[in-house]
Amino acid sequence: MEKRQHRRIPFRRRVYLIRREGDEQLLESSDFSLTGMAVLSxxxxxxxxxxxxxxxxxxxxxxxxxxxxxxxxxxxxxxxxYRVGVNFLEAR
Known part of the structure; x- marks a missing residue:
């Protein structure tokens, strides 16, 4: 059974993942929704x-x-x- 509230759509983009200590990693996204996305790492x-x-x-x-x-x-x-699922918290 699907638990997601929002439909995911294909979304291929370069995504930079930045950790608290400043480590930055270039990833690629695979899909996107209003509340999150999946990235490949x-x-x-x-x-x-x-x-x-x-x-x-x-x-x-x-x-x-x-x-x-x-x-x-x-x-x-x-x-x-690794396929990483993230949930959006805040935008700037």
Whole structure:
């Protein structure tokens, strides 16, 4: 049974994941919803960790950079990388 409140859509973008200590990692997103997204990572992250995500969206033909605080909700190991599910907390 699906637990999500909002439908996820395919969303391929470069996403920068920034940890509290300033470590920045370039990732790729796979899908997006109003409340979260999934990103693909070569390195594991901790469930419950709060991070900042920076990525661009195109709204009405204009590129806009978003900075969103997120919480790591789950990490799944795939054959080639980690699939990381994040929940959005705050945007700037």
């Amino acid at each position: 070569k390195r594991s992250v901790q469930v419950g960790e709060k991070v900042w995500l920076r990525f661009e969206v195109n709204t009405l033909g204009k590129h806009r950079q978003l900075n969103v605080q997120a919480e790591i909700r789950h990490v799944d190991l795939t054959p080639h990388c």
